[in-house]
Amino acid sequence: MRNAYHEELSGIGRGLVDMARFSAQAVERATAALLDSDLPTAEQIIAEDARLDGMHHxxxxxxxxxxxxxxxxxxxxxxxxxxxxxxxxxxxxxDLAQHVAKLTRLRYPESVIPQELRPIVRDMGRLAKELMLKTAEVLDARDVDLALTLEGDDDQMDLLHRELFQHMIDxxxxxxxxxxxDVTLCGRYYERFADHAVEVAKRVVFLVTGEHADDFVVES
Amino acid sequence: MRNAYHEELSGIGRGLVDMARFSAQAVERATAALLDSDLPTAEQIIAEDARLDGMHHxxxxxxxxxxxxxxxxxxxxxxxxxxxxxxxxxxxxxDLAQHVAKLTRLRYPESVIPQELRPIVRDMGRLAKELMLKTAEVLDARDVDLALTLEGDDDQMDLLHRELFQHMIDxxxxxxxxxxxDVTLCGRYYERFADHAVEVAKRVVFLVTGEHADDFVVES
Structure with a gap:
């Protein structure tokens, strides 16, 4: 009985790792499609979100x-x-990666992101992917030290987000x-994507240590 | 044992109803504070969100x-x-009602919403409150018929949201x-607030009938 139990429990854990990796890949591809105005890839990301919903189910x-x-x-x-x-x-x-793809589709063949903002958006997309891959690793290895680095990455995301707004209002x-x-919504999607990655990593910290990640960060 | 059980179960149900009513009140007051540039009320909403977090906990x-x-x-x-x-x-x-209050605080003493957009934002705020009060009622009375009316309200929210954008890009x-x-983010907050209300009502339908609310809507 206990063996079946641990097998079922680790199945849930693997399911979460798979979902995190799937989301990381979705946001990476959504960013590429956004910057290249690549409609077929955008359509694919929109369609494939149903797979993530299925994994969740x-x-x-x-x-x-x-x-x-x-x-x-x-x-x-x-x-x-x-x-x-x-x-x-x-x-x-x-869903948020899918929203980025939907913006790409909505404006196609025009580009959503003006030339001078492309480097910031590229960085936001890269950071979103990296955050989520770290979260997958945190889930997989119950790595509390790695989880604590996500707060710093999220601060960097907030900086990029502010930089994006600054460009618009200067x-x-x-x-x-x-x-x-469009750019406002896009920035919000990346920021929220990162929030969800950080939230999951924080929950792992709490499960492993019984302490909230925020307490750690204050101490370190 | 069964009595204690049903008592515990109905305690959870009451907790959800209380949370829905609290959110409805928060978005109503946040909208008033937004339209009146009322800083003390905005501050209060921001502070009181911790009560909702406590209810959730x-x-x-x-x-x-x-x-x-x-x-x-x-x-x-x-x-x-x-x-x-x-x-x-x-x-x-x-949280989304709190975001509206934070925008109010950020721009105080300026108003976030230009004069000509005030009627639309007022309607979005009113509809958000009404949707959430209906959701509280759906939770309280397991009222499937009422739940099914929320889809129509949500369509109305989408119309207002589009009208808001149309005003900006005309x-x-x-x-x-x-x-x-600011207006883009604000519109997004109301739209997402409504999504969450509808989501909860749909889940009640599924619990009561075993069928997804979307199936009902297609039939009706």
Whole structure:
């Protein structure tokens, strides 16, 4: 019984790692499609989000089956409940990558991102992918030290996000309001994507140590 | 034992209703503060979001206690797991009301919303509140018929959202890029707030009928 239990539990863990890797790849490809105005890739990302939803659905069913069959208590119960919460974060991150792809499709064949903002958006996309790959690794290896580095990465994302806005409001904007609206939404998608990655990593820290990641950061 | 069980289960239900009502009130007050550039009210909403987080925390603890003590299976287990998910939606809705209040604070004493957009934003705020109050009622009374009306309200929110963008990009915008960025984010906050209300109501439909709300809407 215990073996079946640990097998089911690690199945949930693997499901989360797979979802995180899938989201990381989605945001990487969505960024490339955004910068290249690549419609076929954008369409593919939009269609493939259903796979992530399916992974999330499977994860929930695994968790419910485990709760029903094994009736875990204490730490193990909290682990399963937290996994459900992390699954929601990861599905949502995938939605945000899909939103980037939808903006690309909406403006095609025009480019969403003006020339001078491309380096910032490229950096935001790269950072979003890296954050999520780290989160996958944190989930896989229960690596608390790695989890704590995500806060720094997220600060960097906030800096890029502010830089993006600064470019728009410095009085030299020549791209009209519609592009400003698109860039604003795009920046928000990347920022929220990163938030979800950090949120999942923080939950792993809490599961492993019983302490909230924020407490660590204050001390370090 | 069964009595204690049903007591615990209805405690979770009441917790969700309270969270929905709290979020509805938060978005109503946040909209008033936004339109009146009312800093004290905005500050209060920002501070009081911690109460909603506390309600969510309590709800999670109740759910975990119930799972550990009563070890529900089948429908009841799915009810508890779905309640956890709904709690996350409702907490997030409160965050979005808080974001509206933070925009108000950021631009104070200036107004975030230009004069000609005030009617649309007022309508978005009113609709967001009404959607969430309906969701509270749906949670309280398991009212599937009422839940199905939320899709129509959400369509109305999407229309208002599009109208807001249309105003910005019709070529007569005189308020600069910074205001366009603010209005874009604000519109997004209301739209997402409504999404969370609809999401919770859909989950109630699924719990009560075993069918997804979308299937109903197609039939009706």
């Amino acid at each position: 499977d994860l929930e069913n695994r968790a419910i089956t485990l709760l029903a069959r094994q009736q875990p208590v204490a730490t193990d119960l909290r682990l399963v409940v937290t996994s459900l919460r992390m699954g929601t974060d990861l599905e949502r991150a995938g 009085g030299r904007w020549k791209h009209g309001i519609e592009t400003a609206v | 309590d709800l999670e603890n109740r759910a975990i206690t119930l799972l550990a003590r009563q070890q529900p299976v089948a429908t009841d287990l799915r009810l508890v797991v779905t309640s956890l998910r709904m709690g996350t939606d409702l907490e997030r809705a409160g 070529g007569r915008w005189k308020h600069g890029i910074e205001t366009a960025v």
